[in-house]
Amino acid sequence: AQKVTQAQTEISVVEKEDVTLDCVYETRDTTYYLFWYKQPPSGELVFLIRRNSFDEQNEISGRYSWNFQKSTSSFNFTITASQVVDSAVYFCALSEASNTNAGKSTFGDGTTLTVKP
């Protein structure tokens, strides 16, 4: 069975600090996809990034970067020089390609990030 663990329930930082959100996953599939979503106070989850299991290349998008390591089954998310607008709940999710009801994802419990001015 697939499982996603976000061990950090809440993180609080001061603006301009760097912060890393951890995500550890479990799956028996060799082909799978990992996602990060952001949920601001308004409520709607917004897709941030997708990674497939064959692509371990790290990715950077502005102040955001993602570190995917199959050896440790982790897909961590780092925000550099955090800003107050980064305050949100962040979810990591896993989707298995072999699941015939593909598109169904397993979500972690989320990490609430608070960035203080």
Add this chain to the structure above:
Amino acid sequence: DVKVTQSSRYLVKRTGEKVFLECVQDMDHENMFWYRQDPGLGLRLIYFSYDVKMKEKGDIPEGYSVSREKKERFSLILESASTNQTSMYLCASTVGWSLGANQPQHFGDGTRLSIL
């Protein structure tokens, strides 16, 4: 842009009432989902549907039912609302199973439901 619209942002109902939460998507997606979100419990899948009139139970289906009469609309029904169903409800959609695993889900704004 994909738009997933939930009929209400806030809803207050009484115990024992039959409650309908509506969700509409405009991207012709095959898959649709209903989640509830509670503090410390993340997103829990209630039901999902991969086609019109098709439905599958998620992790916590008890006390809920769903209806998908048209592809764009997925309704969540609380047959007899109880106070432990007070929660944030999120609807999502994505493309069909042949492509769905690698596509993100698109979410609505959520409905904050209070059962008194």
